[in-house]
Amino acid sequence: xxxxxxxxxxxRRSQQLSLSTGxxxxxxxxxxxxxxxxxxxxxxxxxxxxxxxPRDIFRPAFAPPLPGIALTAVTPSELWRLPSSAFxxxxxxxxxxxxxxNRQLADQHARTILHAAMVGGLSGEERVAxxxxxxxxxxxxxxxxxxxxxxxxxxxxxADHLALNPDTLSRIMSRLKARGLVAQTSRGRAVVPDWEGxxxxxxxxxxxxxxxxxxxxxxxxx
Amino acid sequence: xxxxxxxxxxxRRSQQLSLSTGxxxxxxxxxxxxxxxxxxxxxxxxxxxxxxxPRDIFRPAFAPPLPGIALTAVTPSELWRLPSSAFxxxxxxxxxxxxxxNRQLADQHARTILHAAMVGGLSGEERVAxxxxxxxxxxxxxxxxxxxxxxxxxxxxxADHLALNPDTLSRIMSRLKARGLVAQTSRGRAVVPDWEGxxxxxxxxxxxxxxxxxxxxxxxxx
DNA sequence: CGGAACGTTGACTGTCATCAATCTCTGTGG
DNA sequence: CCACAGAGATTGATGACAGTCAACGTTCCG
Numbered sequence: 001x002x003x004x005x006x007x008x009x010x011x012r013r014s015q016q017l018s019l020s021t022g023x024x025x026x027x028x029x030x031x032x033x034x035x036x037x038x039x040x041x042x043x044x045x046x047x048x049x050x051x052x053x054p055r056d057i058f059r060p061a062f063a064p065p066l067p068g069i070a071l072t073a074v075t076p077s078e079l080w081r082l083p084s085s086a087f088x089x090x091x092x093x094x095x096x097x098x099x100x101x102n103r104q105l106a107d108q109h110a111r112t113i114l115h116a117a118m119v120g121g122l123s124g125e126e127r128v129a130x131x132x133x134x135x136x137x138x139x140x141x142x143x144x145x146x147x148x149x150x151x152x153x154x155x156x157x158x159a160d161h162l163a164l165n166p167d168t169l170s171r172i173m174s175r176l177k178a179r180g181l182v183a184q185t186s187r188g189r190a191v192v193p194d195w196e197g198x199x200x201x202x203x204x205x206x207x208x209x210x211x212x213x214x215x216x217x218x219x220x221x222x
Numbered sequence: 223x224x225x226x227x228x229x230x231x232x233x234r235r236s237q238q239l240s241l242s243t244g245x246x247x248x249x250x251x252x253x254x255x256x257x258x259x260x261x262x263x264x265x266x267x268x269x270x271x272x273x274x275x276p277r278d279i280f281r282p283a284f285a286p287p288l289p290g291i292a293l294t295a296v297t298p299s300e301l302w303r304l305p306s307s308a309f310x311x312x313x314x315x316x317x318x319x320x321x322x323x324n325r326q327l328a329d330q331h332a333r334t335i336l337h338a339a340m341v342g343g344l345s346g347e348e349r350v351a352x353x354x355x356x357x358x359x360x361x362x363x364x365x366x367x368x369x370x371x372x373x374x375x376x377x378x379x380x381a382d383h384l385a386l387n388p389d390t391l392s393r394i395m396s397r398l399k400a401r402g403l404v405a406q407t408s409r410g411r412a413v414v415p416d417w418e419g420x421x422x423x424x425x426x427x428x429x430x431x432x433x434x435x436x437x438x439x440x441x442x443x444x
Numbered sequence: 445c446g447g448a449a450c451g452t453t454g455a456c457t458g459t460c461a462t463c464a465a466t467c468t469c470t471g472t473g474g
Numbered sequence: 475c476c477a478c479a480g481a482g483a484t485t486g487a488t489g490a491c492a493g494t495c496a497a498c499g500t501t502c503c504g
Contacts, residue, residue: 039339041425047343049335061328064336065432067425088321092314099310106283109331113271114286116338117261120385121269124492155451163342165493170452187450187501203263203289210287346460377483387461392484409469409482 011073033077040068048161129201137212146193233295249309255299262290270383351423359434368415
């Protein structure tokens with residue numbers, strides 16, 4: 001019934017999606033790929049505020065009016081775009097669907113709060129551990145030596161997400177590698193040989209598992 | 223029509239509202255007062271994650287499953303409590319009302335992201351300035367010497383909200399006072415003689431104004 | 445093979461947390 | 475009304491952690 005109002009949008013790596021289409025607000029729903037909401041204040045470091053995974057819902061109204069705010073694709077992505085009026089119809093149309101969407105929105109809200117708790121309360125090392133745990137839960141797959149996953153973000157991206165300096169991030173990663181908690185196979189790919197050990201590095205591991213573990217990844221919840 | 227399912231709840235200062243009522247999730251709507259979502263991880267500092275102002279909506283699902291998470295009243299507060307099923311009926315029942323509630327939820331989401339940007343990207347002094355701006359926008363009133371408002375939180379509360387140490391916060395406040403950007407009349411009450419000057423201390427002043435200025439406080443937006 | 449982007453590492457600097465001593469409010473009881 | 479006690483706030487000294495700058499190493503591209 002809403003088919004005609006839904007557009008499929010494809011975004012290349014680093015492509016930015018417009019947030020302010022003026023009067024008619026649009027809603028995006030991520031189908032595949034990874035995007036981030038980022039801001040670049042003048043004279044300050046860029047910040048990656050919120051990662052968006054498949055099934056996540058994004059409305060421009062979620063983005064505070066910060067200078068240089070933009071929704072950017074980290075990996076090639078596919079999204080649905082629909083007018084917010086259509087989205088709100090969806091929320092009300094079918095009770096089960098509406099409940100599901102509300103649940104999804106609440107989850108995303110909780111993830112944002114969790115990120116604030118991470119950045120505000122944890123040391124650099126704990127933040128990096130938490131980030132690796134999040135990635136492992138989201139895109140990790142068990143392999144011979146442990147849990148393996150692609151790291152789709154560059155060093156600078158990760159640093160900007162964790163409120164760290166790229167140099168500091170590099171040091172922390174070296175320390176984690178020295179302690180055998182992570183290993184790097186190739187550029188942009190990591191293996192976690194000791195998942196439990198990594199989880200012990202982050203006081204928020206439990207909350208991360210609750211919010212990021214999907215049905216097919218419960219094996220990581222330990 | 224939903225009257226029978228809405229309960230009015232009163233909370234005293236420091237009173238905690240239960241988050242996990244088990245199966246039937248409840249939704250709170252703040253009528254008056256000020257509350258915060260806080261967490262107290264074992265062996266770590268408490269964190270005040272999100273302040274809740276009148277008209278704000280809170281669902282337990284917004285709270286990530288952190289250790290010691292609780293919704294706490296900072297000042298005596300009054301809330302409406304209703305089952306989440308009733309809330310979702312509200313969302314769908316009336317298009318205008320649903321749109322308004324969705325807009326409110328999006329605003330709160332944006333505020334949470336903004337807080338993460340504050341804690342992650344600003345120096346201690348900028349964070350304190352941002353906090354004072356937020357309070358001024360929310361509860362400030364013009365008076366003879368500038369904008370005046372009550373500070374409902376204790377020093378330790380503010381520090382936990384801004385991811386600062388209470389001692390450091392005290393130092394920063396002293397510096398701001400020395401520069402004439404804030405003044406204290408009595409305990410727990412502040413006056414901002416130079417609103418513009420204070421806004422210049424925070425790179426996020428504009429975003430704060432957009433998200434916190436209510437219709438009757440546009441005079442502060444400058 | 446060369447160049448550019450990215451990552452690593454060391455030395456130094458600045459900011460903020462910690463600890464401890466002192467001071468200031470506020471409420472209470474004599 | 476004053477003295478006192480206790481909590482909270484201020485301030486100084488010190489140390490740990492993360493940011494900055496700079497040099498060097500790696501990877502990936504033409």
